[in-house]
Amino acid sequence: xxxxxxxxxxxxxxxxxxxxxxxxxxxxxxxxxxxxxxxxxxxxxxxxxxxxxxxxxxxxxxxxxxxxxxxxxxxxxxxxxxxxxxxxxxxxxxxxxxxxxxxxxxxxxxxxxxxxxxxxxxxxxxxxxxxxxxxxxxxxxxxxxxxxxxxxxxxxxxxxxxxxxxxxxxxxxxxxxxxxxxxxxxxxxxxxxxxxxxxxxxxxxxxxxxxxxxxxxxxxxxxxxxxxxxxxxxxxxxxxxxxxxxxxxxxxxxxxxxxxxxxxxxxxxxxxxxxxxxxxxxxxxxxxxxxxxxxxxxxxxxxxxxxxxxxxxxxxxxxxxxxxxxxxxxxxxxxxxxxxxxxxxxxxxxxxxxxxxxxxxxxxxxxxxxxxxxxxxxxxxxxxxxxxxxxxxxxxxxxxxxx
Amino acid sequence: xxxxxxxxxxxxxxxxxxxxxxxxxxxxxxxxxxxxxxxxxxxxxxxxxxxxxxxxxxxxxxxxxxxxxxxxxxxxxxxxxxxxxxxxxxxxxxxxxxxxxxxxxxxxxxxxxxxxxxxxxxxxxxxxxxxxxxxxxxxxxxxxxxxxxxxxxxxxxxxxxxxxxxxxxxxxxxxxxxxx
Numbered sequence: 001x002x003x004x005x006x007x008x009x010x011x012x013x014x015x016x017x018x019x020x021x022x023x024x025x026x027x028x029x030x031x032x033x034x035x036x037x038x039x040x041x042x043x044x045x046x047x048x049x050x051x052x053x054x055x056x057x058x059x060x061x062x063x064x065x066x067x068x069x070x071x072x073x074x075x076x077x078x079x080x081x082x083x084x085x086x087x088x089x090x091x092x093x094x095x096x097x098x099x100x101x102x103x104x105x106x107x108x109x110x111x112x113x114x115x116x117x118x119x120x121x122x123x124x125x126x127x128x129x130x131x132x133x134x135x136x137x138x139x140x141x142x143x144x145x146x147x148x149x150x151x152x153x154x155x156x157x158x159x160x161x162x163x164x165x166x167x168x169x170x171x172x173x174x175x176x177x178x179x180x181x182x183x184x185x186x187x188x189x190x191x192x193x194x195x196x197x198x199x200x201x202x203x204x205x206x207x208x209x210x211x212x213x214x215x216x217x218x219x220x221x222x223x224x225x226x227x228x229x230x231x232x233x234x235x236x237x238x239x240x241x242x243x244x245x246x247x248x249x250x251x252x253x254x255x256x257x258x259x260x261x262x263x264x265x266x267x268x269x270x271x272x273x274x275x276x277x278x279x280x281x282x283x284x285x286x287x288x289x290x291x292x293x294x295x296x297x298x299x300x301x302x303x304x305x306x307x308x309x310x311x312x313x314x315x316x317x318x319x320x321x322x323x324x325x326x327x328x329x330x331x332x333x334x335x336x337x338x339x340x341x342x343x344x345x346x347x348x349x350x351x352x353x354x355x356x357x358x359x360x361x362x363x364x365x366x367x368x369x370x371x372x373x374x375x376x377x378x379x380x381x382x383x384x385x386x387x388x389x390x391x392x393x394x395x396x397x398x399x400x401x402x403x
Numbered sequence: 404x405x406x407x408x409x410x411x412x413x414x415x416x417x418x419x420x421x422x423x424x425x426x427x428x429x430x431x432x433x434x435x436x437x438x439x440x441x442x443x444x445x446x447x448x449x450x451x452x453x454x455x456x457x458x459x460x461x462x463x464x465x466x467x468x469x470x471x472x473x474x475x476x477x478x479x480x481x482x483x484x485x486x487x488x489x490x491x492x493x494x495x496x497x498x499x500x501x502x503x504x505x506x507x508x509x510x511x512x513x514x515x516x517x518x519x520x521x522x523x524x525x526x527x528x529x530x531x532x533x534x535x536x537x538x539x540x541x542x543x544x545x546x547x548x549x550x551x552x553x554x555x556x557x558x559x560x561x562x563x564x565x566x567x568x569x570x571x572x573x574x575x576x577x578x579x580x581x582x583x
Contacts, residue, residue: 005425005426005429005435041561116442169438169440170438173438173439174436174437174438174464175421175425175435175437175438176435176436176437176461177429177434177435274461274462274463274464275462275463275464275465277462278462278463281462359465359466360464360465361463361468362463
């Protein structure tokens with residue numbers, strides 16, 4: 001194992017290389033460009049012999065990825081924001097054809113207005129694509145998750161594509177240390193891909209596409225896809241165990257921190273996990289009973305597991321770095337329905353923060369916790385835009401234009 | 404935790420400077436995080452880069468609003484950017500690329516270094532990101548001169564050897580010029 005300094009993009013590129021990927025169709029977009037840059041450099045320097053294909057758009061990238069995976073290749077690509085949206089149509093085809101493609105995504109707010117900075121609306125736009133979805137909190141987890149992703153995706157009981165999301169800039173362009181496992185160690189965990197259903201053989205064409213079906217067949221296909229998604233939950237747990245055995249790093253469908261005796265739980269995603277970790281430490285030092293639940297696996301959605309760890313909480317803050325206008329945070333209703341399903345009844349508040357990269361700090365997380373305590377006292381959850389509080393830049397902009 | 408904030412303009416290499424500082428501190432066994440913010444990808448636009456250096460794991464992320472050290476690569480930024488933001492504490496330091504003292508309101512120690520003339524002499528271009536690191540080493544003692552030299556070579560690895568060497572020389576020349 002070599003611990004070294006990498007960006008989030010670099011960690012994803014290293015994982016693809018260690019996974020001995022066959023084919024990387026690609027198109028650059030900020031904040032994903034360094035992924036393409038890095039792989040292109042390796043190919044140019046003769047360090048990695050991979051089929052690296054530059055395409056004319058993200059729609060073509062995903063189409064090529066489908067072709068590559070249908071022909072039996074281990075396929076990797078990456079995108080984010082507008083690029084990810086342009087792939088959207090073909091992403092359904094990838095999952096419908098049950099192709100184990102793995103894609104790293106670098107979250108960035110969606111235009112308009114245009115922004116280069118992170119929020120998770122682009123990533124969470126894919127909740128119904130049939131892709132397994134992971135969200136990483138640091139560069140180590142990006143590397144690890146991509147390796148786990150291939151193992152899950154290629155499992156006979158799953159055969160679905162996987163996205164591994166990282167926050168644009170905050171991880172994708174941030175340099176921090178990560179263990180880049182040796183080729184030998186990765187080979188042991190993730191052997192070479194041996195496709196059983198997808199291959200290129202004109203004499204024995206596999207049935208993968210082209211048929212137009214009526215509702216009965218369609219329903220059967222879709223229900224199998226749904227079943228495969230449920231299987232992915234159990235398969236993933238086994239993969240996390242195998243991963244821990246090989247690399248000594250523990251993962252689960254989510255990460256909890258000091259949650260066992262916590263009255264107030266902050267529910268976050270992505271790189272906000274680390275600042276929340278810091279905030280929890282500072283609040284615990286003041287005697288507050290707070291904990292964190294960081295969502296890692298978003299699809300399939302582990303609702304039973306969620307409900308179990310939240311059953312003792314008095315209040316839960318769902319911190320959404322995304323927005324579905326007209327509804328609020330995207331994860332808010334998902335969490336509420338999971339709790340309802342399992343008869344767990346804390347006060348649940350929604351905090352919509354960090355849109356378009358609006359800087360999130362330990363202090364802001366502590367503010368959110370204060371507000372959650374107030375909501376619990378009132379006995380009623382709320383929807384709160386913490387970044388629009390008096391004293392923030394957003395607040396002064398808003399006041400300036402308010403008549 | 405030691406926090407560094409670098410102010411420059413797009414194309415002046417603030418991001419690379421942040422990476423070099425991170426690599427150097429990491430070589431000396433520290434935990435590090437280097438990160439930059441910029442609006443559009445264009446030359447001349449104000450850019451901020453950040454480095455966090457600590458003995459243990461770093462959980463904080465995002466902008467640094469309470470830096471221990473600020474590097475200003477382009478003095479013209481003083482007109483438009485509040486480069487002293489959060490710099491009011493004791494023991495903080497600001498290193499500015501300028502030939503003479505400028506009007507800066509801060510309680511922090513301000514050091515002016517004529518980085519431009521050193522860069523022009525060794526590199527022949529007005530790019531100061533590696534040169535100013537000499538002043539950083541001398542004034543902060545965060546990393547050793549030798550380590551900074553090695554870090555420049557790591558980060559500029561893909562450049563021709565001569566370019567790498569010149570950058571190291573410029574950094575060292577700056578180190579020699581600066582008085583503690």
